[in-house]
Amino acid sequence: MGLCKAKRGIAVSMLFYLLLFTVNSFSYGEGHWAQTEMEYLVSKEIISGYPDGSLKPDNPITRAEFIRIVNRVIGSYGTANLSFHDVKETDWFYEDVAKAIKAGYVEGYGDNTFKPNNPISREEVAKIIITAFGLEGEEPRQINSFTDDREISNWAREYVTTLRNKGYITGYPDGSFKPKNPITRAEAMKIIATVGGEIFDAPGTYSKNLDKNALVRTSDVVLKDMHIKGDLYLTIGIGSGEVILENVTLEGRVYITGGSQILIKDSSLRDIVINKVHGLVNVILDNSQASLVLIKGEAKLIAKNATQIESIVAAGESTIDIESGARVGRVSVESKGVEMRVKGSIESLIANEEFILNGQRIVKGTKLSIKDGKILGSKKEAVVDQRRDEYDHRDKKDGKDHKDDEDDDGKDKPIPPDYQFIAQLDKDEYSINEAITIRGKVTKDSIGLKDVDITLKLGYVPITVDQLRTDEKGEFALTFLVPEAIEEGEYKLIIKANEPINMVKELDIKLVGVEEKYEIKAELDKEKYTLDEGINLRGQVLEGNIGLANVDITLRLEGYDGIELITVGQFKTGEDGGFNYSFKVPELIEAGKYNLVLKVNEPVNRFLQFSMEIIDG
Structure with a gap:
């Protein structure tokens, strides 16, 4: 039985502890292709091995392990306060996550998790390298693309291209990059040693x-x-x-x-x-x-x-x-x-x-x-483009797209007249820990376009979203929390509708501080359930020490990779702020590991996440 308390300072989650030691000698395997790079990083005390004296170079590396290596290469400049549900002060990686968030080269997910023990993909590594080493905005050059170039996520394409342009990555002998594959420890060490x-x-x-x-x-x-x-x-x-x-x-x-x-x-x-x-x-x-x-x-x-x-x-x-x-x-x-x-x-x-x-x-x-x-x-200049001034004014007022919008990928490119892109926030001022909702629509000749990838940045910080795409009507909606690296202030929320239209919107948003006044207590009755077994979640929402009544709560099930699967419940708190909700997983759900995400809506606007396993029984 696990008790979770949602506070901005510390979030509680159940994750396994991976022990790493720095040692003087390691087992690489005979003539490993990355042995030179591994030996150099060991000599600089940048990489750490396992208690058995091995580096396990061909094993996948996790998000937490990779950012520890990056921190040891570039150094750090203080730590950030963390509130991820799955990063505890007792975790070996807590300080490294806090350093990485402070440095601004990594962020968590929209449900306020970091997923430290997830294997990190090759395209995710590309993004971190570009951001950590200050390579954003490099001039693109024409190069031969990878054979699986189309499999690279839109948000990662710029990062992968830059690394290849600079010769830091070459891909596999068959000409592929395999962007979604977990990167191995040896591959990670190779790219770190090459860049550094x-x-x-x-x-x-x-x-x-x-x-x-x-x-x-x-x-x-x-x-x-x-x-x-x-x-x-x-x-x-x-x-x-x-x-x-x-x-x-x-x-x-x-x-x-x-x-x-x-x-x-x-x-x-x-x-x-x-x-x-x-x-x-x-x-x-x-x-x-x-x-x-x-x-x-x-x-x-x-x-x-x-x-x-x-x-x-x-x-x-x-x-x-x-x-x-x-x-x-x-x-x-x-x-x-x-x-x-x-x-x-x-x-x-x-x-x-x-x-x-x-x-x-x-x-x-x-x-x-x-x-x-x-x-x-x-x-x-004698000629002033009055039309641009009008577009700029209208952009700020209604958030609609016009011909002079531009971004890193489509700067100075004319926007096709038959595409339209609208994006808007539900308001323009939010508390720093408040959920933000954005909605929009992509159309061509007034007909909605389906499956257009949408990517977001808050200033220069990407908002990590798994597969945000337009629906059958060309519409999209997202509710997210700002990354931990973001502080109070005024920002531009940059929304990009990718191929085939490549259009960008910038919306003004203000983030203000708020004194912590809400507390959420919640617990699952256990951690493993059979497919046909009832699951019980109970808890309480408090303002100060007083229960908060009639607060809407949404319960959804996510894959362990963070991809949302289905909403499994919607309910309200009682007069004392309490709730006690039972449900069964839908028939379409198979046995496996999942995240149960609890969203507490207005006026609290918080997420809690529980790890759970569904087994055959």
């Missing part, structure tokens, strides 16, 4: 040439007199510390997701991507060269002395100082909240958003150039 390359995890000065990637996961590291042929990752583990690059030549990209200050001196770099997860990072280029600086997160960029930068794209809130003697070929301001101070020179500057230049407000649409701090000439 040479890992610098201790303070000090390092001087060595590398024909692969490099990664810095701690502060007070100096890379000096180095030639790196791959990418360089400056990760979240640097925290609020400093990393210095001195006389470094880099053929790949620098991805900055951590650190308080990154000093690049007397160096020649290709591209610099700044996308720190938490807080401001200062990036200083001193007598250095770079092809591109892309600012995606909050940052301060300083170019000084004889620094030369071919292009700067300010796509995030930032301060940019171009000091005397520094030169920039092109600057594109793509975000609000940009402020520039220029004493050096910029050949061409385009303001696609309003910004501040040397204390003056520069309006959207302005084009100018600067030499030695002086504006040589500016030109405001």
Whole structure:
């Protein structure tokens, strides 16, 4: 008999405990194809083995095991408060889940579970790698697709493509990727070792040439007199510390997701991507060269002395100082909240958003150039697309689709005139732990389109949904809880209707804090039932210490993979807030393991989940 209490801080669930130890030697198997990568990760104390001295490289790896490896590679920056029903403080993976949620590279499911012991699929790993290492938004290139490309989920296609573009994955000898297959421990180690390359995890000065990637996961590291042929990752583990690059030549990209200050001196770099997860990072280029600086997160960029930068794209809130003697070929301001101070020179500057230049407000649409701090000439676009302004206004008002909608996949592509896409929320302000309901419809020539995949993001954070598709009428509806990584604030809820229409809607949503005042107590009479046996669930819904009457409760059965199967009950609480409900599983249900999901509706809006097993009897 299991008692569950739903609180934002701690959720209770029954899961088995997997014990892992870090050991000095492991059994790999004779000549294992990933032995080199496994030995390296063992030497860096990144992977852990089993008590019997084995790594079990060909076994599937779970979600919890994989995020532990990722955390040990990139480091961490604190922990988040967790309320997943299936992650307890006593679980070995609790801290790793809390670190991953804080870092923002993983999230739970809409029913407030994390499913830590589920095997993780190859396409899920692709998403985590892209997010954890700051690779989102990479420019797509034409490549030969996998033979099973159509089996890749729409939400994962971008991630898989990026990893293949960068050479981090190659697929199987038959040309397939097998996106839904559980990834093995060896496969996971191979991709982690390939992306991470040479890992610098201790303070000090390092001087060595590398024909692969490099990664810095701690502060007070100096890379000096180095030639790196791959990418360089400056990760979240640097925290609020400093990393210095001195006389470094880099053929790949620098991805900055951590650190308080990154000093690049007397160096020649290709591209610099700044996308720190938490807080401001200062990036200083001193007598250095770079092809591109892309600012995606909050940052301060300083170019000084004889620094030369071919292009700067300010796509995030930032301060940019171009000091005397520094030169920039092109600057594109793509975000609000940009402020520039220029004493050096910029050949061409385009303001696609309003910004501040040397204390003056520069309006959207302005084009100018600067030499030695002086504006040589500016030109405001003479033609204003009035129609776009009208569409933007209508978007915010009614949530309907118009021709200027765009997203990462379909940016600047015209929307076919015969498709229509409508999406709307039931309201625009929610408590941070409140269930959110979104509804919409996809039509062509006013006729509903069936089986269109719908994907969601809250800001940059994907909402994990299993197979959300339009029904026979072209309609869809979803109720979900926001991921743990999300904090209070105003966001854009991005809804994408995928093939064949590839249209996107952005809805404004505000999340506010709420003092915890509801408590749910619920228990199943046991954990295993025969197919024809009655199942009893009883409990109570409380506000403070007082029972809450007439609260609607929905009970549904899900597969162990999280896919909803059927609603098995709907009922209300009694006068004392209590409930006592019995049911039998429908005839279509076969023996196996299931999740029983209890949804407590208005005004509580919470989920509880129980693990249960149906057996022949």
